[in-house]
Every structure is written in C-alpha cells, then in structure tokens.
Amino acid sequence: MRPRLRRISLRTRLTLVYGGLFLVAGMVLLGVTYVLFGQQLDRPGRLIVGQLVQSTQPPAPSGPVPQKFMFTPDGDVLTGAAAERWRQRQNDRLRDAAVTTLLGQGAIALTVVGGVATGLGWLIAGRVLAPLHRVTETALRIAGAPAADRGLHERIALRGPDDEVKRLADAFDAMVERLDRSFDGQRRFVANASHELRTPLTLGRALVEMAMHRPSASPDVRRLGEDLLQINLRHEKLISGLLLLAGSEKEITERAVVDLADIVAHVVAQTEGEAHKADVTVHHEPGEAVTSGNALLLERMVQNLVENGIRHNTGDGSGRVHVASRTREDGRAELTVTNTGPVIPGYEVPTLFEPFRRLDGDRLVTAKGAGLGLSIVRSVVQAHGGQVTARPRDGGGLTVTVVLPAPGAEAAGPGT
Numbered sequence: 001m002r003p004r005l006r007r008i009s010l011r012t013r014l015t016l017v018y019g020g021l022f023l024v025a026g027m028v029l030l031g032v033t034y035v036l037f038g039q040q041l042d043r044p045g046r047l048i049v050g051q052l053v054q055s056t057q058p059p060a061p062s063g064p065v066p067q068k069f070m071f072t073p074d075g076d077v078l079t080g081a082a083a084e085r086w087r088q089r090q091n092d093r094l095r096d097a098a099v100t101t102l103l104g105q106g107a108i109a110l111t112v113v114g115g116v117a118t119g120l121g122w123l124i125a126g127r128v129l130a131p132l133h134r135v136t137e138t139a140l141r142i143a144g145a146p147a148a149d150r151g152l153h154e155r156i157a158l159r160g161p162d163d164e165v166k167r168l169a170d171a172f173d174a175m176v177e178r179l180d181r182s183f184d185g186q187r188r189f190v191a192n193a194s195h196e197l198r199t200p201l202t203l204g205r206a207l208v209e210m211a212m213h214r215p216s217a218s219p220d221v222r223r224l225g226e227d228l229l230q231i232n233l234r235h236e237k238l239i240s241g242l243l244l245l246a247g248s249e250k251e252i253t254e255r256a257v258v259d260l261a262d263i264v265a266h267v268v269a270q271t272e273g274e275a276h277k278a279d280v281t282v283h284h285e286p287g288e289a290v291t292s293g294n295a296l297l298l299e300r301m302v303q304n305l306v307e308n309g310i311r312h313n314t315g316d317g318s319g320r321v322h323v324a325s326r327t328r329e330d331g332r333a334e335l336t337v338t339n340t341g342p343v344i345p346g347y348e349v350p351t352l353f354e355p356f357r358r359l360d361g362d363r364l365v366t367a368k369g370a371g372l373g374l375s376i377v378r379s380v381v382q383a384h385g386g387q388v389t390a391r392p393r394d395g396g397g398l399t400v401t402v403v404l405p406a407p408g409a410e411a412a413g414p415g416t
Contacts, residue, residue: 255294285323381404
C-alpha cells in the first residue's frame with residue numbers, strides 16, 4: 001500500500017507560502033539592485049577635463065591641445081591611457097566590494113529578516129485561522145456527542161467582521177439550529193403520539209375483559225378475548241418502549257450513586273417467573289459495581305438485557321443466562337449479560353441495537369418483543385456517558401457488555 005503522507009496543517013502551509021514569497025521577493029530585489037549598480041559602474045568614468053600647456057614648446061597654430069587628466073588619492077596626475085586604466089581598476093574594486101557587500105552580506109540579512117517574517121507569518125496565520133479552529137472544535141463536539149441530537153444545542157456564535165469565516169460560522173449555526181428543531185420535534189411527536197395511543201388501548205383492554213367475563217360469554221369469545229388481550233399487551237409494551245426511548249435519549253442531569261449489584265439481584269428476582277416459563281436458567285454474580293445516574297433507567301437497562309436473553313434463547317430446556325457485575329481496574333462499573341441461543345452472524349450484531357430490528361426480521365404481532373429492547377439499552381447507556389458492546393457467543397447466543405463511568409467521573413465517550 002502507498003504510505004500516507006503526514007498531514008500538513010493549513011497554518012503551516014500559509015506560513016511556508018508567506019515566508020517563501022518574502023524570500024523570493026527579497027532575492028529579486030537584491031538581483032535588480034546588483035544589476036542597476038553594475039550598469040552605473042559600466043558608464044564612462046567622470047574625468048576632470050582641463051588644459052595642460054607645455055611651457056617649453058610653443059603652442060600649436062590652432063591653440064592649446066585639450067588633455068584629459070585625473071588626480072589620484074595619492075596626488076598623482078594621470079592622463080590618457082594611464083587614467084583609463086586607473087579608472088578600470090577602481091571599477092573592478094567597486095564591483096568586488098558590491099558582490100561581497102550586496103550579495104553576500106545582503107543574503108545573510110535577507111535570511112535573518114526572512115526568518116523573522118516567517119515567524120510573524122506563523123503568528124498572523126494563527127490569528128486568522130483561530131475562528132476556523134473554533135468552528136472545527138464545535139463540529140467535533142457535536143459529532144462526538146453520545147446521541148445524535150445530544151450536542152445540537154451548541155452554537156459557535158462567532159463575533160467579528162462580516163467576512164468569509166463569519167459567514168461560514170453563521171451558516172453552520174443555522175444548520176445546527178434547524179437539526180435541533182427537527183430532532184426536538186421528532187421526540188415531541190413520539191411522546192405525544194405514545195400518550196395519545198395509551199388511552200384507546202386501555203379502553204379496548206377494559207372492553208375485552210368485560211366481554212370475556214360476562215356469564216353468557218362462550219368459550220370461543222373467551223379464547224378470542226385472550227388473543228386480543230395478548231395483542232393489546234404487546235401494543236402497550238411497544239408504546240411504553242417508545243416513551244422510554246424518547247426520554248432516555250436525553251442527557252442525565254440529576255445523578256445519584258447506584259450499585260449495579262443491587263439492580264442485578266432485583267431484576268433477576270423479578271424475571272424468575274418468565275425464566276421458569278421459558279425453561280431458561282438464570283445465573284447471576286452481583287459483584288459491587290458503583291456508578292452514578294438514574295436508578296430507574298439503569299434498572300430498565302438491566303431488565304431489558306435479561307429479558308432479551310431469556311426470550312431469545314434455545315427454548316429446549318438447556319438455555320442459560322449469565323448476569324454479572326463488577327468494578328473494573330480503572331474504577332468504572334461493568335455489567336455483562338451472556339445468553340445461549342441461535343447462532344448470530346457478527347455482521348448482524350450492530351443492527352440489533354436499531355429500533356424495530358430483529359435477527360429474524362419478525363414483525364408479526366406474535367413476536368417475542370417490540371424490537372426496542374436493545375435500542376433502549378443503548379440510549380440509556382449513552383445518556384449515562386457509558387459504552388455498550390455486543391459480540392456473538394461461541395456456540396450461539398450473545399454477550400453484551402455495558403461499561404459505565406465511576407461516580408463523579410467524566411463520561412468516557414460513546415461506543416456501541
């Protein structure tokens with residue numbers, strides 16, 4: 001595979017571009033200055049023009065002959081070719097000095113100033129990109145929230161000039177606000193619909209029971225009433241599950257210290273009758289596992305896991321469910337529920353935590369559950385800042401592990 005190149009941050013790229021452009025501009029400036037200086041040196045030298053009259057010879061008929069001469073710093077007077085040679089030597093010396101001073105020392109000065117400019121460019125790029133870092137951090141917090149709608153109440157609320165970054169932050173805030181309203185409306189709809197559906201179901205159950213217990217009710221009517229009551233009971237459980245699912249997705253604000261060992265012992269005692277009817281043996285090891293949260297929601301989480309292990313088991317009398325709680329080495333509370341049952345492919349496990357999803361795709365009214373058990377478990381665990389994982393058991397069945405933070409500890413992050 002082709003190795004992945006190390007990611008270079010935008011701040012580093014902007015700094016390199018700024019420093020590179022500064023160095024290139026400085027080198028061009030040095031080069032142009034050197035060329036112009038060389039052109040000035042190549043011009044004919046400025047000579048002092050005067051007349052040198054020979055006192056021992058008479059002047060020419062046409063008058064004195066003009067002579068070019070120059071005075072050297074030593075006081076010598078040079079004329080003609082000697083003066084021109086002296087001027088050329090001076091030009092060469094000046095050119096060598098220009099190469100040493102302008103190109104050599106100028107390059108050193110340019111390097112020093114370029115380093116300072118690069119450092120200033122790093123600071124300026126950091127100031128310019130600071131709003132973008134704020135946008136990124138807010139987006140990461142929202143994306144890393146335990147539930148999809150948990151962090152949607154956050155806003156960037158960027159203040160400053162109305163530039164491209166400000167418009168990006170405002171657009172992000174508008175998008176998050178719209179998503180927040182959408183999720184909130186969905187939760188309210190589920191809760192309101194569930195509450196409204198409870199009334200007719202309760203009324204229907206009362207009417208069926210009245211019809212069943214009438215003295216004139218025939219055996220067929222009573223059998224039909226029992227079937228209707230079973231269907232009605234399943235619908236009531238479905239509505240209760242929807243209500244609990246809608247409520248458990250909210251973050252727990254009021255927490256109390258809870259020991260999972262007490263909940264495990266209580267839930268196993270409550271489900272003893274159901275386990276006996278299903279011919280499933282339930283073993284439990286209620287070790288101390290202290291966490292903080294809502295005791296009722298945590299009890300429902302454990303109850304759903306145990307009931308799920310009882311209902312989705314072998315059904316031949318050899319079924320087992322093992323429930324254990326303990327405190328991990330890092331201080332977090334751990335709950336493990338293992339059950340025998342049909343073989344579950346590994347790729348099917350993540351879908352079991354989705355609402356109304358079952359391994360066999362059963363959606364009939366005679367199904368063993370409403371399809372919300374593990375969804376409620378995941379919502380409760382995430383609301384408490386914990387982690388829930390599941391893996392197929394060798395020989396069939398499922399092992400579900402829940403890890404909850406220690407009392408007073410920060411959430412370790414969501415995970416399913």
